[in-house]
Amino acid sequence: MHVGFVMNPVAGMGGRVGLKGTDGKVAEAVALGAEPRAPTRARRTLDRLAAVAPGMTVSTAADPMGEEVVRAAGFDPVRVVDPFGDEIDGPPGPTETTADHTARVVEAFVGGDGGDDERDDDAPVDLVLFVGGDGTAGDVATALEAADSEVPMLGVPAGVKVYSSVFAVSPEDAAEIAATFSRTERREVMDIDEDAYREGEVHPELRAVARVPVADDLQSSKQTASGTVESLAEGVxxxxxxxxxxxxxxxxxxxxxxxxxxxxxxxxxxxIGVDVWRDGEVVVWDGTEAEILDALGDENVIVVSPIGGQGFVFGRGNPQLSPAVIRRCDLRIVASRTKLDDIRALRVDTDDPELDAELAGWVRVRVGKFETRMMKIA
Structure with a gap:
């Protein structure tokens, strides 16, 4: 198996600081103190891949789009694609990468062009494994389509909103799938207008249909739940x-x-934000992770609802609710009956595997004014 690995180094940076995405907001995210999320997610994936498939052949992109983290995980890439050429003097910073750079890497992976390693292997890869969000997924899918390639793609989720069904549930799941898949199927690549999303308007649009490994640990496309929540809201x-x-x-x-x-x-x-309420008033409106942490007291409760169709309680659309926040709060999950009917299990992906394990198990979900239902966090 030959995997082509590429990382969007700024994916998800806007989440912790309350920007609901990073498209067009990288400089603002950096100014607010945002830290890169993608490299950590990438390293978790590659560490697991090295454990389950140590002989895997890996090609990657020049830094900051993959080479360093691939080598840090113990792989010696057979090909290092440089998508930057003579554009800049020396390696670019993470904020200088673009969708065009991603496209060049993918085209080199499947077309056997662009390698600059002295041990170049021009054979097309068997899988494009990428780290990013819906925007990156769309860039990868578009590049594969432009190259008329049937090579499958698989996403390691690192974005703020992850609507597409081409992503594994977690970084470790992505590694397992990459190492073991034997069949592929067509799945949807979705994306939304982030400016409209920040204003509370969510209109996912189909950007592409891509070939993806067949596996249980792939997330579904986000669905909009139907059914009334009035009595549930009244009770809570x-x-x-x-x-x-x-x-x-x-x-x-x-x-x-x-x-x-x-x-x-x-x-x-x-x-689409996180608000904090105490003693009859709003103390934080549309809070960042830091603002939420500052507002917490001796007794704290998080109230969240899983994403319809996917079941994610944490890790999709609410990165402000970081492990540091979650660990200081009791958890209350709420959802309409209709939403739960379409969800096989609840999921968490907090960037902290130990916390994910602590949250796993059976939980009580409030579904009405008084009614609850037991659901399992897988």
Whole structure:
């Protein structure tokens, strides 16, 4: 098996600082103190790949798009594609990479052109393994289509919003799939307008249909849940009001279900943001990770709803709810019955494997004014 590995080094950087994405916001994210997420996700993938398939043949892109993390995991790439050429003097910074650079790497992987390693192997790769979000997925799929290639692609999720069904559930799952798959199928690459997303408008659009390995640990495309949440919101809001005056801090996640709870509490929810409520008032609106941490007290509760069709409680669309935040809070999951009917299991992908393991198991999900349902976090 010959894998072509490429990383979008800025994928997901805007999440922790509340930007809901990184498209066109890299400089702002850096100014707000954002740190790269993709290299850590990439290293987890490659460490696992080295453990399950130590003899894997790997090609990669010049830094900052893959070479360093591939070598750090113990692989000696047979081909290092340089998509930058003479554009700049020396290796670029992470914020200087573009969709065109990703496309050049993919074209070299499947066309056998562009290698600069002294041991060049011009054979096309058997799989393009990429680290990024929906935008990167679209760039990879478009490049494969332009090259008229049937080489499959597989994503390691590192973006803020991950709507496409070409991603593994976790970095480790991506490694397992890359090492063991034997069949492929066509799956959807979705993307959204991030500016509209920041204003609370979510309109996923089909960008491509790509060939992807067949595996159980692939996420589904995000679906919009149907059914009413009014009684659920009424019940949860009533429970929250009962704690007003007790100093309990409620961290209210994004999404329409929790948004209905916020509206029931009497305030306008931030578009696709995380808001913090304590003692009858909003203390943080559309908070960043740092702002949420500063607002936490002695007793804290996170209220979140899984993504319809995918089941993610953490790790998709709410990176402000970081491991540091989650560890200081009790967890309350809410969802309509209809949404849960379309979800086989709940999932978490917090960037902290130990926390993911701690969260795994059976949990009680509030589905109505008083009713609950047991669901398993896989």
């Amino acid at each position: 809001a009533a429970d929250i009001r009962e704690r007003d005056g007790e100093g309990v801090t409620f961290v209210l996640g994004p999404g329409s279900t929790v948004g209905a709870i916020k509206a029931e509490l009497g305030f306008e929810p931030s578009p």
